[in-house]
Amino acid sequence: MLKDFFSKKKKYATIPREEAKQDVPEGLMQKCPQCKKIFYRKEVHKHLKVCPNCGYHHPLTAWERIDSLFDENTFVEWDKNMISENPLDFPDYAEKLEKDRKKSGLNEAVVTGKGKINGFPSAVAIMDSRYRMGSMGSVVGEKIARAIENAKEENLPFIIFTASGGARMQEGVLSLMQMTKTSIAIERFSEAGGLMISIMTHPTTGGVSASFASLGDFNFAEPGALIGFAGRRIIEQTIREKLPEDFQTAEFLLKHGQLDRVIHRQEMKEMLTTLLDIHQPGGVSE
Amino acid sequence: MKDQVLPFEKPVVELKQKIAELKKFTSDSDIDLSSEIQKLEDRLEKLVEEVYGNMQPWDRVQMARHPQRPTTLDYIQEIFEDFIELHGDRLYGDDEAIVAGVAKYKGTPITVIGHQRGKDTKENIRRNFGMPHPEGYRKALRLMKQADKFKRPIICFIDTKGAYPGKAAEERGQSEAIARNLKEMAGLKVPIICIVIGEGGSGGALALGVGDRIHMLENSTYSVISPEGAAALLWKDSNLAQKAAETMKITSYDLKELNIIDEIIPELKGGAHRNIKEQAKNIDKVLHASLQELISLSSEELLEKRWEKYKNIGKYTTLSS
Numbered sequence: 305m306l307k308d309f310f311s312k313k314k315k316y317a318t319i320p321r322e323e324a325k326q327d328v329p330e331g332l333m334q335k336c337p338q339c340k341k342i343f344y345r346k347e348v349h350k351h352l353k354v355c356p357n358c359g360y361h362h363p364l365t366a367w368e369r370i371d372s373l374f375d376e377n378t379f380v381e382w383d384k385n386m387i388s389e390n391p392l393d394f395p396d397y398a399e400k401l402e403k404d405r406k407k408s409g410l411n412e413a414v415v416t417g418k419g420k421i422n423g424f425p426s427a428v429a430i431m432d433s434r435y436r437m438g439s440m441g442s443v444v445g446e447k448i449a450r451a452i453e454n455a456k457e458e459n460l461p462f463i464i465f466t467a468s469g470g471a472r473m474q475e476g477v478l479s480l481m482q483m484t485k486t487s488i489a490i491e492r493f494s495e496a497g498g499l500m501i502s503i504m505t506h507p508t509t510g511g512v513s514a515s516f517a518s519l520g521d522f523n524f525a526e527p528g529a530l531i532g533f534a535g536r537r538i539i540e541q542t543i544r545e546k547l548p549e550d551f552q553t554a555e556f557l558l559k560h561g562q563l564d565r566v567i568h569r570q571e572m573k574e575m576l577t578t579l580l581d582i583h584q585p586g587g588v589s590e
Numbered sequence: 591m592k593d594q595v596l597p598f599e600k601p602v603v604e605l606k607q608k609i610a611e612l613k614k615f616t617s618d619s620d621i622d623l624s625s626e627i628q629k630l631e632d633r634l635e636k637l638v639e640e641v642y643g644n645m646q647p648w649d650r651v652q653m654a655r656h657p658q659r660p661t662t663l664d665y666i667q668e669i670f671e672d673f674i675e676l677h678g679d680r681l682y683g684d685d686e687a688i689v690a691g692v693a694k695y696k697g698t699p700i701t702v703i704g705h706q707r708g709k710d711t712k713e714n715i716r717r718n719f720g721m722p723h724p725e726g727y728r729k730a731l732r733l734m735k736q737a738d739k740f741k742r743p744i745i746c747f748i749d750t751k752g753a754y755p756g757k758a759a760e761e762r763g764q765s766e767a768i769a770r771n772l773k774e775m776a777g778l779k780v781p782i783i784c785i786v787i788g789e790g791g792s793g794g795a796l797a798l799g800v801g802d803r804i805h806m807l808e809n810s811t812y813s814v815i816s817p818e819g820a821a822a823l824l825w826k827d828s829n830l831a832q833k834a835a836e837t838m839k840i841t842s843y844d845l846k847e848l849n850i851i852d853e854i855i856p857e858l859k860g861g862a863h864r865n866i867k868e869q870a871k872n873i874d875k876v877l878h879a880s881l882q883e884l885i886s887l888s889s890e891e892l893l894e895k896r897w898e899k900y901k902n903i904g905k906y907t908t909l910s911s
């Protein structure tokens with residue numbers, strides 16, 4: 305799973321800028337990893353980084369996602385300054401964190417906060433795969449759990465966009481236990497009547513797919529996203545057979561009853577707006 | 591069955607053999623070697639202390655995986671009465687990599703669930719080496735909800751390399767099954783006590799692991815990835831698993847230090863398999879104490895404390911902005 309991600313990731317065009325805006329320099333070209341056609345970067349960005357030819361969804365950074373969803377100047381970030389420690393004294397971990405901080409302009413692999421989506425106030429957590437492959441350590445778990453608690457306190461719906469290779473190895477069992485922490489937070493939120501929408505984006509695997517990503521009242525995915533528990537290579541080695549091309553894609557999961565819908569990025573805001581509207585207070589009285 | 595010897599305990603076994611040979615020799619001849627034998631036995635005593643009192647993480651990994659290590663069913667038989675095994679998830683099938691049922695513990699009705707490895711190849715194939723499919727986790731959840739309905743405490747034994755990485759497992763929603771257990775266990779209004787008895791392999795272990803208490807047998811392990819897997823990712827060499835076992839902090843002592851588990855349950859010298867009855871007594875002591883503490887709590891207190899327990903796991907810093 306991690307390997308697959310690595311090899312694919314190289315083909316992506318990334319924009320290593322803090323809170324990247326859509327002002328990509330003119331003249332820069334970008335090749336679509338799926339249809340191999342070459343486009344102006346600007347053209348691709350105009351379409352929310354979806355290939356104008358084949359519909360391939362390039363990864364969005366957390367801030368690009370926020371810009372694509374929230375009404376202008378409504379987003380307020382939470383826990384921006386929370387950063388990871390190196391609790392196991394894991395070799396090279398501190399350096400890797402620092403490197404990704406510079407590369408992504410983020411303090412960790414998830415941005416949390418609240419804002420308005422077509423006027424509907426919502427709490428969100430948006431993962432960014434540029435930071436340690438979106439892996440979940442103590443900070444990612446804590447920020448997501450706090451965002452859910454905040455949503456509960458403020459009576460907000462909670463929306464999460466996942467993009468993660470799973471639990472973060474360098475924090476050992478502390479990472480594993482973040483699966484539990486976030487899942488308990490979701491249970492408490494759910495018990496209080498909170499609405500949770502999970503949108504799995506490329507890639508959502510391992511400990512993240514096996515915890516909060518799968519725990520929405522609604523579980524959606526972006527087209528073509530890789531979603532699964534175990535990595536393709538490990539499965540192939542275990543069962544000694546070749547897996548189908550579309551194995552563990554969003555479409556594969558939809559076919560096997562594991563998702564509510566696959567939603568095109570350009571329809572995402574509208575779909576969320578409709579769902580938020582449907583879940584406005586009201587309904588059948590108790 | 592002949593005891594399987596782990597590499598680190600070889601000196602002990604060799605010395606024991608030597609003593610046995612000498613004893614046999616003296617009984618077959620007229621030469622008196624009793625003082626030599628006594629010396630060797632004194633040395634053996636020291637050696638046992640040295641070898642088992644100084645186990646390295648990799649030694650514990652091997653002990654946790656020992657083919658003769660007692661399994662969930664062994665402990666169920668020793669610790670509980672009137673165990674009735676129950677089968678199936680009511681959705682797809684019955685996964686024998688997890689066993690579950692109702693029983694009595696010192697007179698109190700309980701539900702007990704655990705990963706189940708096989709004792710030989712044939713049983714291991716039937717039980718998929720203790721690596722569950724989604725239906726195993728769904729069976730566990732079904733019976734946990736039953737326990738909740740009838741207000742029975744739940745005891746989980748954790749012993750798996752991990753959830754099975756297979757095609758069918760993915761198609762039937764391995765991720766969803768694990769995730770659902772984590773969320774649903776969070777809301778069960780009965781005490782949940784989890785005991786890692788062998789390997790606690792990642793999400794596949796965690797899916798039975800949302801407890802009000804988590805205990806570990808001294809030589810068991812709990813990890814986010816196997817030492818072999820970690821070594822392959824870190825150093826592109828699965829032969830460095832021994833080093834990874836140290837780096838990853840996966841022993842009961844490591845997890846106690848990280849404040850993740852509640853208690854380390856001591857093991858017999860040479861490992862739990864040396865005497866299942868005695869080992870079960872050590873588990874029983876800790877289990878009994880935990881249950882006493884937990885049954886006195888109201889369900890609201892129980893859920894609140896459960897949240898507090900996990901909420902506090904994690905290490906981070908907040909920069910002043």
Ligand SMILES: [Zn+2]
Pocket residue numbers: 336337338339340341355356357358359360
């Ligand atoms: Zn294309």
